[in-house]
Amino acid sequence: MTARDLQFIGDDAIRITVSQPEERFQLADFLRRSGNWAEIVVGKRSVTVQFDPLIISPTEVARRLRDVEVSDLGSASVAHGMRTLKIQTNDGNAPDLAECAERNDCSIIEFLERIQRSNLRVDMLGFAPGFAYVDGVDPQLEGTRLEHPRQLVKAGSVGFISGHLGIYALDGPGGWPIIGRTAALLFDESKSDPFLIKPGLGLQIEWV
Amino acid sequence: MRILDPGPQASLQGAPRGGFRQFGMPAAGAADPLSMSLANRLVGNRPDGTCIEVTYGPFAAVFERNASIAITGAVAPVSVNGSLRRFHTTLPINAGDVVEIGRPSAGLRFYVAVAGEFRAEEFLGSTSTYMPAKLGGLSGRALQKGDVLEVKIDVPAPPIFETPTNLILTLGNSYALRSTEGPDYSEDLNSLWTTQYTVTRRASRIGIELDGYFPKPDTQENLPSAAIFPGALQLPPKGRGFLLLPDCQTTGGYPHVLQVNKSDRHLLGQVRPDDSIIFLRRSAEQARADLAQKNALLKDWVGEVNW
Numbered sequence: 001m002t003a004r005d006l007q008f009i010g011d012d013a014i015r016i017t018v019s020q021p022e023e024r025f026q027l028a029d030f031l032r033r034s035g036n037w038a039e040i041v042v043g044k045r046s047v048t049v050q051f052d053p054l055i056i057s058p059t060e061v062a063r064r065l066r067d068v069e070v071s072d073l074g075s076a077s078v079a080h081g082m083r084t085l086k087i088q089t090n091d092g093n094a095p096d097l098a099e100c101a102e103r104n105d106c107s108i109i110e111f112l113e114r115i116q117r118s119n120l121r122v123d124m125l126g127f128a129p130g131f132a133y134v135d136g137v138d139p140q141l142e143g144t145r146l147e148h149p150r151q152l153v154k155a156g157s158v159g160f161i162s163g164h165l166g167i168y169a170l171d172g173p174g175g176w177p178i179i180g181r182t183a184a185l186l187f188d189e190s191k192s193d194p195f196l197i198k199p200g201l202g203l204q205i206e207w208v
Numbered sequence: 209m210r211i212l213d214p215g216p217q218a219s220l221q222g223a224p225r226g227g228f229r230q231f232g233m234p235a236a237g238a239a240d241p242l243s244m245s246l247a248n249r250l251v252g253n254r255p256d257g258t259c260i261e262v263t264y265g266p267f268a269a270v271f272e273r274n275a276s277i278a279i280t281g282a283v284a285p286v287s288v289n290g291s292l293r294r295f296h297t298t299l300p301i302n303a304g305d306v307v308e309i310g311r312p313s314a315g316l317r318f319y320v321a322v323a324g325e326f327r328a329e330e331f332l333g334s335t336s337t338y339m340p341a342k343l344g345g346l347s348g349r350a351l352q353k354g355d356v357l358e359v360k361i362d363v364p365a366p367p368i369f370e371t372p373t374n375l376i377l378t379l380g381n382s383y384a385l386r387s388t389e390g391p392d393y394s395e396d397l398n399s400l401w402t403t404q405y406t407v408t409r410r411a412s413r414i415g416i417e418l419d420g421y422f423p424k425p426d427t428q429e430n431l432p433s434a435a436i437f438p439g440a441l442q443l444p445p446k447g448r449g450f451l452l453l454p455d456c457q458t459t460g461g462y463p464h465v466l467q468v469n470k471s472d473r474h475l476l477g478q479v480r481p482d483d484s485i486i487f488l489r490r491s492a493e494q495a496r497a498d499l500a501q502k503n504a505l506l507k508d509w510v511g512e513v514n515w
Contacts, residue, residue: 007391010467011495013437015391028230039229043434043459050229050437053470053499058492126433126459129233129341169231172341194332195231 004066012038013050014061021045021123025200026073035064042124042199082202087158087180089207096146096177100160104141112207114138115179120165120203125195130155130169130187132197137163149175156182165203169195180207209275209322211355212268212306217413220326220345220357223256223514225334229458235438236336236344237454237514239413239477240317243281245510246375247321250278250298252366256514257325258335260351262318264480268308269320272356275301276323276365282315282379282478296371315379316411316480327360338455339413375509382484383475385468388495390440392431392463397423400441400466405449405485413455416479417448425463436460439468439476441487451476451485470515471499 005017018024027047031040039050051061089097089112101111115137123135143161151173153159159166159176166176169186186196211218221244224237238244238261245255260267265284277299279286286293286309293299295318301307309318328335328345337345346355393400403420410417418441425443436442440452442462451468453476466487468476479485490498499515506513 008389008492009391009435009437009464010388010439011469011471011490011492011499013435013467015434038226039435039437041229041435041458044432046432046434048435050435053492053496054503057496124433124459125230125232127232127457129228129231129338129343131232170341170343189332195228199230 004068006062006065008058008062009048011058012053013048014058014065015043015046015048016065017046023073027068028199030068030073044124081200082204083196084204084206085182085184086206086208087182089180093157093181094179097179100143100177100179103143111141114141115160115165116205116207120205122197122199122201122203124199125197128168128170128172128174130195131172131174132167132169134165134167134203135163137165139163143177145175146177149173153178154181156184156186158182167197169197209269209271209357211351211353211357212270213266213353214351214355215262215265215267217263218260218267218351219337219339219349220258220328220335220351221261221337222258222328222335224454225332225336225338225344228332229435232458233332234338234456234458235454236338236413237334238319238336239453240281240319240474241477241515242474242506242513243317243377243477244319244321245506245513246296246371247278247280247319249510250280250296250366250369250371251276251321251323252363253321253323253325255510255512257321258328258360260320260326260357262309262320264316265309265311265318267320268306270306271301271303273303273359274365275359277301277307278321278369279309279318280321280371281318282312284312284318285310296376298366298368298370300365300368312379314381315478317477322359323366324359324361324363327358340455372509375506379478381482382486383479384486384488385475386472386490386495386498387441387466387468387487388490388492390464390467391434392425393465394426396426397465399423401487401489403486407479407481407483407485408448409481411479411481413453415453415456416451416476418451418485419448422449425465431461431463433459433461436464437467439470439473440464441466441468453477469495469498471495471502473515
C-alpha cells in the first residue's frame, strides 16, 4: 500500500496531492460518497477535504484518507461523463470572437472549429462562483485577458485565453474575452445538485 | 425597519454557505459568528438566524412596527430615541422608535438581531449576502439608506434576556490568534510565531492585510491552485501577509503558511486597521480541544454555534 501524500491545511482541512491529475476527479467522487465532509474541493493537483473537528478528529481524518486505495476509487461518474454544450456565437453573445480569431490569423469559422476539435475537459471551478476552467484547447491558439474586465458577464458566457475556456455559470464580473454563450441552464437552484458543470466533465461543443 | 444610515458597510448575514466551494461558491456569513449567535439568543432566534452585520458604524434605523432587538459584537454607544441603551440585552422597540449606534472604540463589527429574524433572499441554503457576486441578503448588496427590512416570522415578544457576563468577549486592540501550520509552512518561517503584526487599512470581508516582517517562503511563486478557506494566512510574493475572511475565494495559488484555527476565526471579524496580531502555535489536535472547550462554554446558552 502506498501512503497518500497528505498535508494538513490548518486544523480542519487536509489536502491530498495526486500524481495523476485524472485521479482528482475519482478521488473527489469517492470521498463524496464515503463520508459527510464539510467541503471537498478539487484543485489543479489536489483534492482538499474540510471537516468539522467537533465531529471527527484530524488524526482520524488523516487515517481514513491515507487508507484510500486507487482500487477503491472505481470509475468516477463525473470523470467519465461527457456533455455537449450548444454555444451561440452571434454578435450579442460573442463580443470578442472576431478579435480572438483575428489575433490567431484565422477566420471565425476556423477558430471555432479548432476549439471544437480540442479535447476539452473541466479542470476545476473557482475564481468566482460557478466559474469553470476548461483545459485542452488547441495550444496553437493564443488569447489573453481583456485589458478592462467587464462589470457584468452574463451567465452561460464562454471565454477564451490560451489553452483554456472559461465558462460563467452565474452573472458576474469577468476579464476573459467572450467568444460565445450557451442557453443551457448551467445553474438551477431548484435541483439538489444545482451546477451542471463539474470538475472532470468532458465537453463537446456545438457552435450554433 | 427602515435604514436611516447603514454606516460604511452593513449587510444581511446568517449561516455560512456550506458545501459549494467545489463550484467556486465562497461561504459568506457573519464575520463574527459567535457575536451573531449571542444576538440571536437574546431575541429567541436560532444561533445563525439572519442579522444585520454592521461594519464600524454609525448606524441608524427607524422601526415602523413594534419589535424586539438585540445588539452584540464590537461595543459602541447605542440609543433608542436618544436615550442610551445597552448591548447584550433584549431591547423592546415600539413603532416609530429610532435606534442609533455609534462607532465602536474597539472591535469592528456589531450585529443587530430581531425576534423572528430579518427576511432575506436565500441562495444555496443560506441567506448570507455575498456582495462580490450579488447573491443572498437583500438583492445581494450592502444595505442602503431607505431600505426597508421585514421580519420573517411574526413571533410573540421574547422575555428580556442578558448575555451571561462570562460569555461577553472583551475586545481590545490586540489579538492572539491560535493557529496551526498551513500547507506551505516550513521551519524557515518560524519567525511568524514571534512577530507582532499590524493590520493595514486593507480590511474587508474578503481579507485583512498585515504589516510587519514576513519571511520569504521557499516555495515557488506560482503554486498550483488549491483550496483555501477563511482563516488562511497567505504570503503573496511581494509584500504583506493576507488573512482570509468569509468572503474569500475558494482556491488560491499564494503560499498558505498558517491557518487561524476554527476556535478563533470569529475574532477575525473584529480585527480593525491598526490593531496588532500575534499567532499562537497549536497542533491540529490541540486546536480541536480548544474548539470543543469554547463550544462547551457556549452550548448551554446559545446551543450550537454555526462557526
